[in-house]
Amino acid sequence: MLKNILESSYYIGFMAAGVTFVIITGGIDLSIGTVMMCSALVGAFVFKEHQWPLALALVLTVGVGTAFGFANGLLVAKLKLPPFIATLGTMMMSQGIGSIITKVQSQTWPTATAEIGGWFKKLFIRNTFFLGDTKISGFPIGALWLVAFFIIAALLLHKTKFGRYTFAIGSNEEASRLSGIDVSKWKVLIYTVCGLFAGLGGIFYAAAYTTITPGTGNGQELNAIAGVVIGGTSMSGGAGTMVGTLIGVFIMSVLKNGLSSCGLQAPWQTFFTGAVVIGAVLLDIQRTKAANRVKKG
Template structure:
């Protein structure tokens, strides 16, 4: 007698070789329903504004505008799957961009980094990414070693990182960014079609997906989020792993800060104060559970694009910003409600 071995479903995605019919597995998948929502939004806005919305230029701009947020959301996915939270990523992004800009400014003759070469740009990039990593390390140590709740730790470092960024340049933005950086990473394209900043985001997302779904690091992340004590008893170094997760998130915030600097040609402090909430919203919309143990990188990608498509579509249609905020809030609440219903149904079996 032979039996069919069923591979567990990962973060809402159907398992390989599952005994359940394909239709049943798709219906129970968070990612499937979220994808349908995204497709529905694209269809609706394309029908409302066929001459403006479904264009190559609009799609390219949409991809560029979501690149920085996507990099932040990759790190946030790991954090939330461990049942944690990181409110500091927006401020860390700002701080990292400021450190990178100040470094390039300091290494340039006369303090004007506009004409700086790639040697100066590389040093600035390393400084910015390391700056983000330092904040991630601080978060990880306070959460994993001192065992202070993530909400409190990252709420504190959110304010501290933003304050430190303002202190570096007396509360003002730095607008002397190397022209080579802006032209290459900010607005440059590969093959004349794909923006370089989008390529960077795609590569980072692919690496994040590989790390989460195919490595021991990813399996440990899910295990800790599902049951931290059980993970500890099974031999997983929970403290070390949590420290690495927050360190990774800090590094990614540093990369996002450098990408933002390249695109906006400025540190743009005021433009990123809500990035932490945007990243959390995108991850939750993508089906990652706030209770931990459930999530996927493809879901996060979809979750990043849902609010972006809503905002872009509303702007093209001419709907007021106030309605955009209401719609985004309603979608977010619906996503969390749906997750709770699935969790209750699973626990009642």
Template sequence: MSVTTSVETSKPNAKGKRKKSLVELLFEGRAFFALIAIVIVFSSMSPNYFTINNFLIMSSHVAIFGLLAIGMLLVILNGGIDLSVGSTLGLAGVVAGFLMQGVTLPQFGVILYPPVWVVVVLTCLLGAVVGAVNGVLIAYLRVPAFVATLGVLYVARGIALLMTNGLTYNNLGGRPELGNTGFDWLGFNRLAGLPIGVLVLAVFAIACGILLSRTAFGRWLYSSGGNEHAAELSGVPVKRVKIIVYMLSGVCAAVAGLVLSSQLTSAGPTAGTTYELTAIAAVVIGGAALTGGRGTVIGTLLGAFVIGFLSDGLVIIGVSAYWQTVFTGAVIVMAVLLNSIKYGRRW
């Protein structure tokens, strides 16, 4: 009789384990399932949605948000936030446009037209400098991340406006006789049928995935984001990690600015406005915890595709831009709610 009882009591446990695994699977893959649902719904509503060409176009749009989201993921894993990425994107585009227009040296009576690779390197260095300012303010001067990056947001946007006087740099394609052509390559060219911007996003995503999963820095980042005090006691260089993640976020924003300016062949000081919120939303939809220490690159990419495919789908079916904002906001709130349920209780 005791044997029968033990068998009977073991069955519910097995069922409980199966149920637990199913619930965890649904929560872990919620961004993927949401993306599939978006594709199915909009494909049924418009014959133009489910086409290879449209997917490639939408993916090139997602590349901008995805690059910002990868940098934001690193910051959020560290338990921080970076509100300056949208302004950094705009400033990076303006600086690239300024360089492509030619740098006047009145004391020598010449105008320098740097080649595109120099423009790209200098723009990425600018992003790293902006990120380093954020990191130093937060790590060493103990300024709250929200306040520090909000201040840098305004400074970067203001510098972009001052550089252009509120205007836009146009016709950034360059001229062959000046040796500065090729800037539009990032935005319009394709390699093996894929937009260059999407390939750039893939390279950054792979590099970030390797950084997080195969290096000591990745372990330091997760540990310092989960419990900064305990990580510091364990010998993790917490301050150095914090500065590096903000620098990487700045570089990602600068590259996103280059890709966007290349796609438009123009650079304006207001580019990237509110993009920081979209980047945060992509990270949250991808399952990362805003408290730090939890999140993946794949989840973040899925979150970026959810936002991008949803926004473009609403445009294709003719939904008002005002309703697009409402739907996007609802998705973000739902994602935060699911994250609160997941991390607030054990299944």
């Protein structure tokens, strides 16, 4: 069960790390689930059908996610579309593009025993190591990748101009603009980073499950967003941490696998996930109200 919890938290974790930046600005990205799947589909397609080197296919996978993130940023920051509408549109577009490119055919990434690309799963999900004479089988190397990227995201959020402006925009966008911050430019960058993390999530989803089916991905964004909110990031913007998001992601993974272990079918799992999302948002609203009362008092 621990293996399932870890492997399902990798790709959700990458999406959650990216969307944390967006939510701190007071925005939302509903496209991360389908963008993740589209990225994985396109990468697998060029690897299997066009014999691209696996390393290049992985770069393209991240590139597709980044491109969708950039498009979201332009729609929100330059064309002034509400984030909900803009990312809802790219959610459907990315789902459609993945199906069009692959002709609605499932795509597969290499297995651990494959002649070409057998290193893929070993590098990103599980590997075997020797510690002296002791053999350690199935070491969850994906957890190291996830923690490493969360550390990078945390440094980006708390130690750089990018992070400072992310918080500033979320706290008061108009005041940020009046203080000289190019809000549009930074919003485009923030959504682009979110897309990049969705592309990384596509790599880890592919490494965990091997086969990618066109038309899927809807609902994955809810798990990521729920993890972010459970971790303490405010939906109204201006507050959040990567440590909280990482904890929230593991809570969501434990919940999903726990429900599955209890024998609940997929519709019930979806129902309870939705209930958790609503509960997390309600808690966030109460937190915000309490904080406002303290400020006024």
